[in-house]
Amino acid sequence: MPLVFAGVCSHAPGIVGRADQADPLAKQRLDAAFRDLRLQLEASQPDALIVVAAEHFANFFMNNMPSFAMGLADYYEGPIENPEWLGIEKTRIPGNRSLSERLISKVMERSDVSYAEEWKFDHGIMVPLHFLTPQYELPIVPANINCQGPPLAPLHRAWEFGQALREAADSVPERVALIGTGGISHWPATPDSGKINEVWDREFLNHWSKCDKESLLAYSDSQAYMDAGQGAFEIRTFIAVSGATEGCPATVHFYEPIPIFAVGCTTATVDLSVP
Amino acid sequence: MQKFLFELNRNADFQSRYLSDRRDAMNGFDLSDEERHALAEPDIGLLFHLGVNGQILMHFAAFHEIEWQDYLQQMRDGIAAHGPVREGVYAVTGYEGVDAHSSRLSKTSDAEKGS
Numbered sequence: 001m002p003l004v005f006a007g008v009c010s011h012a013p014g015i016v017g018r019a020d021q022a023d024p025l026a027k028q029r030l031d032a033a034f035r036d037l038r039l040q041l042e043a044s045q046p047d048a049l050i051v052v053a054a055e056h057f058a059n060f061f062m063n064n065m066p067s068f069a070m071g072l073a074d075y076y077e078g079p080i081e082n083p084e085w086l087g088i089e090k091t092r093i094p095g096n097r098s099l100s101e102r103l104i105s106k107v108m109e110r111s112d113v114s115y116a117e118e119w120k121f122d123h124g125i126m127v128p129l130h131f132l133t134p135q136y137e138l139p140i141v142p143a144n145i146n147c148q149g150p151p152l153a154p155l156h157r158a159w160e161f162g163q164a165l166r167e168a169a170d171s172v173p174e175r176v177a178l179i180g181t182g183g184i185s186h187w188p189a190t191p192d193s194g195k196i197n198e199v200w201d202r203e204f205l206n207h208w209s210k211c212d213k214e215s216l217l218a219y220s221d222s223q224a225y226m227d228a229g230q231g232a233f234e235i236r237t238f239i240a241v242s243g244a245t246e247g248c249p250a251t252v253h254f255y256e257p258i259p260i261f262a263v264g265c266t267t268a269t270v271d272l273s274v275p
Numbered sequence: 276m277q278k279f280l281f282e283l284n285r286n287a288d289f290q291s292r293y294l295s296d297r298r299d300a301m302n303g304f305d306l307s308d309e310e311r312h313a314l315a316e317p318d319i320g321l322l323f324h325l326g327v328n329g330q331i332l333m334h335f336a337a338f339h340e341i342e343w344q345d346y347l348q349q350m351r352d353g354i355a356a357h358g359p360v361r362e363g364v365y366a367v368t369g370y371e372g373v374d375a376h377s378s379r380l381s382k383t384s385d386a387e388k389g390s
């Protein structure tokens with residue numbers, strides 16, 4: 001089946017873990033945005049959800065770091081973090097090994113991807129799932145892009161990874177949905193946590209919503225680091241979604257900097273009906 | 276040092292070992308005396324200065340029940356006491372500290388508004 005849904009959202013741990021420290025109205029607006037995103041995802045009636053994530057040294061470390069990795073299991077566990085710290089209970093998340101195997105085999109035809117039969121989800125996947133599949137009933141196929149430990153795969157490879165994911169999703173009979181999760185500008189877990197470059201974010205989201213390949217791939221990590229923090233390396237997840245939906249415009253439904261959550265909180269969907 | 280924290284963050288048995296004897300848990304890891312000291316204390320500011328990634332360090336701080344704002348302040352204090360981050364992601368372009376960074380960013384955004 002052709003891809004049934006594509007979108008992006010934020011995944012910062014503070015969104016759930018420090019929810020009580022945020023401006024209650026801002027938190028309500030973000031919750032409403034996540035609810036709308038969930039309703040759009042549900043309306044697409046997916047059989048499985050590929051989450052393009054940017055995990056944070058929970059499973060993959062510099063001793064053997066894959067640039068791209070996908071999960072190959074019938075279930076996963078999460079969160080790996082302390083449940084009280086994150087505000088999300090430990091649980092078992094369904095996967096679909098057969099679907100993963102077919103997707104990974106297809107992706108491998110054009111993109112080098114590692115696979116993992118064990119995967120403990122960190123906040124990068126758990127926070128989106130907490131909002132989007134709160135009953136943990138929808139099978140998940142995790143897909144990771146190393147956005148944490150340089151050297152990082154260049155942006156055009158993230159784009160191509162997205163294209164490979166799309167080709168794979170379209171090749172299976174299941175109804176597959178796709179969500180990318182990451183921060184835009186942010187300085188997570190550093191003394192600068194809470195700093196958000198809204199101008200930079202809005203410009204990036206403008207390029208992203210037009211699926212403007214040239215502008216998206218023109219970002220450099222060194223400049224992004226200076227202007228938007230090391231958290232901006234995670235734009236790879238957004239760019240992968242653009243690669244998967246080349247030619248399709250997207251709509252940013254919600255963007256609001258919420259400093260205690262350490263990121264400009266974002267939800268957006270791609271209009272897959274266009275091309 | 277990051278490998279030690281990566282293992283500690285993932286593994287409950289290792290966490291118990293660390294809690295019962297912090298220095299003993301470090302056996303088998305390639306660590307300098309300064310690193311062992313920072314991990315045993317724990318000295319969050321020194322660990323940040325030495326180059327531990329915040330995505331690893333914040334879980335170590337949470338494990339020691341250091342509250343979020345205290346965690347941020349201890350990193351700032353570490354930079355003030357020991358100087359810029361020595362290695363890793365934050366040293367790539369020189370971690371300059373919060374105030375310098377804020378003032379440079381506001382200059383950038385003022386310039387963008389003006390243009």
Ligand SMILES: [Fe+2]
Binds near residue numbers: 054056182183188
């Ligand atoms: Fe992240």
